[in-house]
Amino acid sequence: MKHIKKYIFPLTFLAFIGISYIWHFATGEQIGINFWLFFKEMILFLPLMFILIGLFDVWVPREKIEMHIGAESGWKGTGLVILLATLQAGPLYGAFPFTYILWKKGCSIKNIFIYLGAFSTLKIPMMTFEIGFLGLKFSLLRTLISMPVFILIGYLMEWYLKDKHFEVNLP
Amino acid sequence: MFLNLLPALLLMLALISIVLFLIPDKLLIKYMGEGSGLKGWLIAASLGSVALIPGFIAYPLCGILIKSGVAYTTIAVFITTLMMVGILTLPIEAKFFGWKISIIRNLLSFFGALFIGFLMMVFL
Numbered sequence: 414m415k416h417i418k419k420y421i422f423p424l425t426f427l428a429f430i431g432i433s434y435i436w437h438f439a440t441g442e443q444i445g446i447n448f449w450l451f452f453k454e455m456i457l458f459l460p461l462m463f464i465l466i467g468l469f470d471v472w473v474p475r476e477k478i479e480m481h482i483g484a485e486s487g488w489k490g491t492g493l494v495i496l497l498a499t500l501q502a503g504p505l506y507g508a509f510p511f512t513y514i515l516w517k518k519g520c521s522i523k524n525i526f527i528y529l530g531a532f533s534t535l536k537i538p539m540m541t542f543e544i545g546f547l548g549l550k551f552s553l554l555r556t557l558i559s560m561p562v563f564i565l566i567g568y569l570m571e572w573y574l575k576d577k578h579f580e581v582n583l584p
Numbered sequence: 585m586f587l588n589l590l591p592a593l594l595l596m597l598a599l600i601s602i603v604l605f606l607i608p609d610k611l612l613i614k615y616m617g618e619g620s621g622l623k624g625w626l627i628a629a630s631l632g633s634v635a636l637i638p639g640f641i642a643y644p645l646c647g648i649l650i651k652s653g654v655a656y657t658t659i660a661v662f663i664t665t666l667m668m669v670g671i672l673t674l675p676i677e678a679k680f681f682g683w684k685i686s687i688i689r690n691l692l693s694f695f696g697a698l699f700i701g702f703l704m705m706v707f708l
Contacts, residue, residue: 423594447601546647
């Protein structure tokens with residue numbers, strides 16, 4: 414019963430979409446198209462992310478992570494985290510599970526939030542899109558300006574959290 | 585893990601599809617085209633925080649917005665919040681970091697986006 418309860422809203426939503434299609438209710442049909450678009454994105458990226466997390470967990474030893482992107486890693490560590498994030502693709506919510514594994518392996522607080530910043534604003538696979546639609550000058554400038562801003566956010570988060578009990582949970 | 589997240593993910597996707605229906609492109613042009621100053625940025629940042637659009641749709645959309653006369657600085661603010669701030673993804677983020685940290689991260693990113701808009705204005 415508990416399980417069914419959790420799915421009440423999604424099921425109601427899907428029923429609404431289904432009925433809209435039967436009765437050709439335009440609003441519902443459009444929302445249905447949107448939903449399908451986002452659902453496809455989730456189904457495409459999330460399993461990849463989980464595989465990546467699994468491999469990372471098994472293959473990368475904690476000492477390596479602590480040494481390269483842990484609390485004592487300095488600028489090189491930050492650079493590495495940014496590089497790691499820019500090579501990945503997908504929506505921001507796909508990055509949250511990955512931060513769990515980074516945290517578990519001893520990545521510093523600062524670098525966890527820098528990873529989230531880089532993951533959301535600088536993605537190499539997305540750069541081609543940005544340059545294509547908004548131009549090279551805009552894209553380069555936005556990238557160069559965003560970087561110090563999310564690095565600063567990483568430092569602020571660490572400064573705020575350093576004396577607190579920070580942990581990333583796995584739902 | 586995936587199954588534990590699934591109800592929250594489906595809820596989020598359903599809400600996004602409704603929000604995207606309620607904010608059509610024309611409305612975006614109307615609100616963001618009003619000015620490139622702080623007011624335009626605040627509107628762009630708010631819209632970007634609520635919406636969550638994958639990059640391969642967001643960039644073409646921004647291309648349309650630019651052609652319709654929206655300022656480049658406003659677009660920079662919109663893109664940044666679109667990607668870094670997620671009000672609809674907050675319940676999911678909170679499952680990993682807790683509510684307090686998630687809200688702080690989103691707030692910092694919101695103001696960070698405005699700051700990026702300001703710096704873009706200085707350099708463009």
